[in-house]
Amino acid sequence: MARDLWKHLVLIIGAIIVLAPFYMMVSYSFKSPGEIDRGEGGFFGRQELMVDERCVKLRDPNRDEIAAVAAQYPGKTDRQIREEIMAVAETECSMRPVVFNYSKAFVEAPLLRYLLNGIIVTVSIFAIQVLVALPAAYALAKLKFWGRDAVFGLVLFCLLIPVHAIALPLYIMLAKLGLTNTYAALVVPWTISVFGIFLMRQFFMTVPDDLIDAARMDGMSEFAIVWRVMLPTAVPALLAFAIFSIVAHWNDYFWPRIVVTGSRDLFTPPLGLREFKGDADGSFFGPMMATATIIVTPLIVAFLIAQRRFIEGITLSGMK
């Protein structure tokens, strides 16, 4: 044990550096602007009630509004009425910093919409990737046909091309088709995963031929074999691939940044956070960190629950 002490020491120092930004992100998402500026309050902040200035300002009544409610305040001047309304507003607008930060994250920007977009994009990308890659992988692994080696050679060649690298010509093509600022633009470049084809082909090679022959004897078409026989055997490999694909596209910033401009309705979570940062004045660090926490959390939690599967999935590319 004593021998291991220095190992722990080195690893703990590493862990502190790795965790520092996570600690800060979560901690700041709890704190009030004042505490962030002054760097105090420990991890959770003191959680003293704070007044949301913007909320109060919004409820500041103008002359007409005061006139409209004047009947409820008999015998008071306009000024007194306003003061009373403002006093109520101030109590109703005060809240704990943590509530302030997280509610602002959802109110100031359509964060729910961003999250939903993130889910729509990642799920459709994965679904289409499987739909395209699985039949091709089956054909390459189990069917004999003229040109098979050429097709597989093409797959190997295409593995050399990272999609991010050809983003510019893809962007031009999509722009020419008038598809920028659509869901299609976010999804289309990723519909073909040569890596997925390669991976599933390697997996299908290990499936015994007898299984397929038996299915053919039962009169199943090749198409049915892909989805009713091969798909169920491939579930573990597909799960790993799903994690690989979903993590990559949930976190992707480069491609959405290129094809989505302006329209917030199409923003994915990283784009939304980026825009939030652009608008934010100094007092909005809390809500910004809350947004960051919300975006990062789903994958981290999923990872902590199913660590082994995640590590398998993310390092899939290591199986080559």
Added chain:
Amino acid sequence: MGVVEIDPSVTPARERNRQARTAWGLTAPALALMFLILLVPVVIAALLSFTNYSLGNSGFEWVGTKNYDRLFTRSTYEKMFIATFTYVVTVVPISVALGLGAALLVNALGRIGDIYKTIYFLPVMATLLAMAIVWEFMLHPTIGMVNQTFELACGTVLERIPFFANGCAEGFPLWLGDRDYAIWVICFIGIWQGFGFNMVLYLAGLTSVHRELYHAAEMDGAKSAWERFRLVTWPALGPTTVFVVTISCIRAFQVFDTVEAFWPQGGGPNKSTYVMMFAIFEKGVQQNLIGIGSAITMLFLIFVMFLTLIQRWLVERKVHY
């Protein structure tokens, strides 16, 4: 199942034909998309890199190698190459070495080591853009956690170190605003984010190193841990290293998120962090200079393909160095 009746009309030749037709049917969507999404764009980029095309213009002119000439003569692009290669040459060796080091330590600790594995893998999972914004905040010159931590060292023995002596006297660096530091900050975040990935790959590689090899090495007189590492572990990890280095290179070449998050315009102080992906984005997409953007794209593709081909060549030779 009863006796299977063999239809006499299904001759082997016909069966082959039928299988070929279904096979092409099954691969057709994938093939079409491969052409449209991967190969056609490469050709388009190659062609456009010899033109002065802009989106919205009806025509364009062929300009020969003018775009490439510019890439190799203008100082902006010299800065681009310097920034990109500085990043790759810094991040790849350090993140590979740290990944290997972490893997060896974690592996040596057995089950308790798993907790470190989990922690080190967190940055790989986290949205890089979000973490970049957090880092920007940590590196804030006055209220950021980094400089505040460094200030704690003032007045202690650590002040003997020139860095701290300077910092305590004249203030710690501005980090992102300082052209001497900006690229190193980007490198640091790249390493911070990527070494856990390399660690996991190395951990997988370590499981395939046979115990008997260590015994054999010990018999042969390899007594120190370093000798065992040099004689057994390192050669056995050869294939893993080739892969880890290649994938780290390809990922490093693609650095973009941090640069764009910190300096949405211009690529950092004095263009010191003007990396290739950012240049493609800025020139090609934002400034609509498609010709020059395509030329950068082509160079980028050549670098990446070249790296992958070297890797495949090494793997096929079954490296054990």
